[in-house]
Amino acid sequence: LLKMVNDLLDISRMELKTVHREIKKVCLHEIISSILELFQIEISKKNIQIVFDKDNSAHCINADADEITRLFTNLISNAIKYNRDNGIININLYHADNYLVTEIKDSGIGLKPEEKKKLFSEFFRAKNELTKTISGTGLGLSIVKRIVDSYSGKIEVESEFGIGTTFRIFLPSSLKSV
DSSP states (O other), rough: HHHHHHHHHHHHHHHOOOOOEEEEEEEHHHHHHHHHHHHHHHHHTOEEEEEOOOOOOOOEEEHHHHHHHHHHHHHHHHHHSSTTTTEEEEEEEETTEEEEEEEEESSSOOOEEEEEEETSSOOOOSSSTEEEOOOOOOHHHHHOOOOOOHTEEEEEEEEETEEEEEEEEEEEHHHHHH
């Protein structure tokens, strides 16, 4: 309940544009590494293999560290929660055009086409035979989308039910790179 209240407060602040940002140099490889460390117990319980290219050259932007941490915490948490036992999560950082791209690919449940259309809606949770035991508020991806949009970025999702999901987060590097 507390998590849901905090999520709703964050969404409200984003809508009202009252979010206070502390813009500074944020290195995505460091944030992602610390998130993976935070989730190590869950990763171990499900015996998920993490493949993360830790090449840290030029993967920094000027942004609010808390927002960027929240963005990737939600995505990595979902990649773990919705993955299968003995699954895999691939995380890649690279530059494409004027963007710093973060790709998070899991071997989990995946989405049905009708679920993918609602993915970033508040309170939406995929409801099928594979997700009925997984808890959540349905606000995480809505928050992810709002954060990405607030940085003039974009998000892409590829998913196949029963195969897995890939999220690509594009954050403008030409405007915010360090």
